[in-house]
Amino acid sequence: MSLEKTLVILKPSAVQRGLIGEITTRFERKGLRLAGMKMMQLTDELLNEHYAHLADKPFFARVKKSMMASPVIACCYEGVDAVQVVRSMTGATNGRAAVPGTIRGDYCVSNQENIVHTSDSPENAIIEVNRFFKPEELFEYKLNALPFLHYAEEMQ
Template sequence: MERTLILIKPDAMARGLAGTVLSRFEAKGLKIAGVKMIQLDEALLKAHYSHLADKPFFPTICEFMSRTPVIALCLEGLEAVEVCRSLCGVTNSRKAAPGTIRGDLGMSMQANLVHASDSVETAKAEVARFFKDEELFGYEQPVINFLYASDERG
């Protein structure tokens, strides 16, 4: 099973959509391996968005992402990174397909409700950045027999 990071962003928090967003991932069948609310500080923002540090919009992202606490989720499932990215929709919410989180609930490029890891490698680094090992949980879900075929469970 693959793990990925999701951040429920300040716009979703301010709009009271955290539960709605989380429920979309749960309804799909992804397992919550870790969850916590956190206020992103300057150091964490610089580390998380280091790939954008030279962009002119970097200060705007940092200001936006520190407006409210966020909810960090570590989700688990087969091909979890790709599944979560598909559920989120494209970055620009105005162009996201109906049925996706951003397509159904968002109107902005930046205030687009969620961050989702963009690759398996990135997911590993991001999960480690936001969660200590002891904050992640492995447990059996009885419903797993109804989420995946027996040959998919491994």
């Protein structure tokens, strides 16, 4: 187990539907520490970099258009195995296939308008957090509830 940071982007579909509080509350109640959060309008340049692995796909232009439809909320969460925890909470990419109880299972029915983006590996989380946040936009502070979330050996 390891303490790690991960990126969560609340997509325009979450912002437009007023789900920001609902979703951030779920991550906080799970025990993840919010290290950074900001509202931003994504640019073509940033999306070309972020979704470079999709550039040759026929749906790439649609993904970019969807992600630029309104501002997004970029979040950095930290916790023990944060990437895996966030991915489990988020559910399957296609909201119609996502299990009830997951964020997508509870809040969406689309493959495209699927509420959140999350980092898919600890390695990509480091890259993505650095892409969306400057070092001074991330905060280190003691989460007073930590001893009630983990035993000491879990955080080593």
